[in-house]
Amino acid sequence: MTPPALDSIVIAGLRQLQPPGEPDVLKEVLQLFLDDVPVRIERLRAAWQAGNAVEMQRAAHSLKGSAGNIGANDLLAVCKVLDEQGKSGDLANLPGVVASLDAEFARVEAEIQRLIA
Amino acid sequence: MAPVRVLVADDEPVSRTVVGAMLKKAGYQVTFASDGEQAWQQLAAPNPPAIALLDWEMPGMAGPEVAERIRARGEQTPTYVILLTSRDSSADIVTGLKAGANDYVTKPANEDELIARVRSLEEALANVKALQTLLPMCAYCKAIRNDQNYWEKVETYFHDRSGVSFSHGYCPNCYDRFVKPQLDALEDVTQAQRQQKGRP
Numbered sequence: 001m002t003p004p005a006l007d008s009i010v011i012a013g014l015r016q017l018q019p020p021g022e023p024d025v026l027k028e029v030l031q032l033f034l035d036d037v038p039v040r041i042e043r044l045r046a047a048w049q050a051g052n053a054v055e056m057q058r059a060a061h062s063l064k065g066s067a068g069n070i071g072a073n074d075l076l077a078v079c080k081v082l083d084e085q086g087k088s089g090d091l092a093n094l095p096g097v098v099a100s101l102d103a104e105f106a107r108v109e110a111e112i113q114r115l116i117a
Numbered sequence: 118m119a120p121v122r123v124l125v126a127d128d129e130p131v132s133r134t135v136v137g138a139m140l141k142k143a144g145y146q147v148t149f150a151s152d153g154e155q156a157w158q159q160l161a162a163p164n165p166p167a168i169a170l171l172d173w174e175m176p177g178m179a180g181p182e183v184a185e186r187i188r189a190r191g192e193q194t195p196t197y198v199i200l201l202t203s204r205d206s207s208a209d210i211v212t213g214l215k216a217g218a219n220d221y222v223t224k225p226a227n228e229d230e231l232i233a234r235v236r237s238l239e240e241a242l243a244n245v246k247a248l249q250t251l252l253p254m255c256a257y258c259k260a261i262r263n264d265q266n267y268w269e270k271v272e273t274y275f276h277d278r279s280g281v282s283f284s285h286g287y288c289p290n291c292y293d294r295f296v297k298p299q300l301d302a303l304e305d306v307t308q309a310q311r312q313q314k315g316r317p
Contacts, residue, residue: 013228028134029138032130033131035130036129062129064203068224069131069132
């Protein structure tokens with residue numbers, strides 16, 4: 001069985017941040033994730049295609065931060081690989097990793113849609 | 118008392134929003150910046166936030182650089198800096214602290230840890246503020262005049278403001294000046310009493 005796309009403990013942590021009478025923090029954070037992360041993934045893909053390791057690493061690093069904050073652990077793991085590869089400057093053998101980045105994001109996106117529906 | 122203002126500077130919106138929500142829940146007033154430049158604008162303005170949480174990697178100006186600029190200004194009560202970092206190697210942390218950061222938190226931030234660290238800086242800041250004013254002190258009895266125009270014992274004054282406690286003793290100079298003469302006088306009295314008792 002595949003593990004859930006989002007860590008339930010992290011999601012519960014975000015849910016309890018909401019002060020009474022204030023907007024829904026969990027919903028706000030998840031919506032931000034959906035708005036912001038695809039842009040960064042495209043930036044990463046463009047940098048990788050252009051062979052720009054520095055830009056790719058930067059994008060992977062910020063994606064790592066976003067994924068970590070919502071408990072998207074598998075997405076985080078893929079971003080970690082891209083971050084490290086970007087640091088080493090070795091962009092060969094990455095097509096598979098970039099593809100799994102898309103697949104993991106799709107899984108997270110579906111889970112978010114379910115949560116904020 | 119007005120809530121303490123905390124700046125959260127991070128170019129990544131998810132992280133910025135989560136950290137901001139943690140601080141708001143803990144009762145802080147939060148302002149945001151999405152890069153180092155924006156953060157510096159808020160910190161260099163009059164009446165800056167008391168505490169700043171700065172992401173290590175931001176476009177333009179990174180967290181440690183902002184911390185260094187704050188320190189270079191040499192303000193009496195500079196904004197306290199906590200660096201947010203996904204790097205956890207000790208060499209990086211040392212670099213950040215050397216640049217002038219007061220503390221660091223690794224990302225993604227754990228709510229309890231983050232709030233505990235902000236609270237401890239807030240307390241340190243309050244103590245510095247309470248102690249930094251020029252204190253009127255009595256030249257004879259060393260009592261300190263407090264803000265309510267009331268003369269307090271020096272021990273009470275510092276204990277109330279910084280939590281410091283005093284143990285009482287005497288220094289060698291005061292031993293010779295005050296304690297020894299008293300002991301000698303006591304010795305004389307006992308000797309005189311003994312002599313009186315010995316008389317027939």
